[in-house]
Amino acid sequence: MQKYLSRIQSTTLFKGFADREVQQALSCLQGTIKDFARKEVVFRKDDILDSVGIIIHGNVLLCKDNISGMRFIFSELGDGEIFGETALRLVQEHSGYEAVAGSECRILFIKINKIVRPGQDTCHLRGRIIENMLALLLENNRSIYQKLDLVSHKSLRDRILHYLALQTKKNNSACFEIPFTRSDLADYLTVDRSALSRELQRMAQDGLIRFNRNQFELLDAENQLRISDF
Known part of the structure; x- marks a missing residue:
């Protein structure tokens, strides 16, 4: 984890965090890093997620099937962007879409129980992490609106x-x-x-x-x- 620290620190989720604070937050959130080959499935639509993914390097394609069973890509995410937001819900649900590595990529997965679940001990950096996470989610929404604008042509x-x-x-x-x-x-x-x-x-x-x-x-x-x- 240490060798990826500078790249993790440069992501929006940890914007404004000192090295020591990033390490503390990752420990609290039980952060783990995993590498994926191109076209490898990160998670499937029926998976119930307990972590969100932050892309350290590479890109991830978010896919769904239309009513005819044909796949379409509704979003493409790159370095520093977040996906797997269904893990933030208080009620566990299927993801509803598939995430596939669009290239060789490295992803940081963070457990979010201590951030969003009430009644549990929380990380003292919780407020700053939530603020940065909201900024990431808003950017994701902007990307989706851009996609809707694109397919309107x-x-x-x-x-x-x-x-x-x-x-x-x-x-x-x-x-x-x-x-x-x-x-x-x-x-x-x-x-x-x-x-x-x-x-x-x-x-x-x-x-x-x-x-x-x-x-x-x-x-x-x-x-x-x-x-x-x-």
Whole structure:
């Protein structure tokens, strides 16, 4: 745990914590670190969670099945972000969705009984941890609203442009690498993979983008950013 301390300390959950306070909080929350290979399942939709996950490195895809039984990705989370919020509920419930490693990743799992369960001894850092956790949850909600905004676009091209414009803002550059394979991107955009590949080729021919595998450049990015203001 010690060798990951600086990276853990840089996450939003432990913002403003000194080294000693991070160590105290991790001990109180029974923090454990686990590595996952790409495509490995972190938890399944029927699992009952007793911990939340903080991504130290890599990215995690949150997935659900639609009424036809087809998988779609409703959120993609990266370094420092939180998932498994159902563990925060006072009544135990199934997670309701699946978390899958989108790349090789390292995740810090923290037990939250001493933070949210009444009638138990609590960590003296409880207030600060809850404040930072709320900031993380609010950011997650913002990501979900962005996804709803994205899928509200009816045309495939508009969905792609909206997603790439968001990535431009996130990376502060018109050239960036997306965290998805082509199949995962299709699942995230809720479109057919073959149709997505064809449209990307057309967009490149029309001078809107350049791409090679998951490396993209959004041309005329300043104009495209206007469609993604949120």
